[in-house]
Amino acid sequence: MFRLVVDQSEMRQMSDVGAYEAKTHLPKLLERVTQGERFTITRHGVPVAYLVPVSGSQREPVSRIIQQLREFRRGRRLEGPVKELIEEGRS
Numbered sequence: 001m002f003r004l005v006v007d008q009s010e011m012r013q014m015s016d017v018g019a020y021e022a023k024t025h026l027p028k029l030l031e032r033v034t035q036g037e038r039f040t041i042t043r044h045g046v047p048v049a050y051l052v053p054v055s056g057s058q059r060e061p062v063s064r065i066i067q068q069l070r071e072f073r074r075g076r077r078l079e080g081p082v083k084e085l086i087e088e089g090r091s
Helices: 019-024 026-034 062-073 081-090
Strands: 003-007 012-018 039-043 046-051
Touching: 012 019, 012 046, 019 026, 019 039, 026 039, 026 046
Parallel strands: 012 039
Antiparallel strands: 003 012, 039 046
């Protein structure tokens, strides 16, 4: 059972979830947190903890990461022991 409340510090909607339910359904709650939901964990109706996304934890799109890797590689050459290991693995 989830009850919707408002977090006064950031004025964001938060759902209350009991401690037992949070323990029982933690993987599902964590998945919902990664989607931006926020929860207040209660014990006997008294708030004891918040379950919120870590700030700055938004994933970058894969296409952006690939673009950054390509930009990083530009102008760099593979030399030294790494190149030798690669060549050794190919033979």
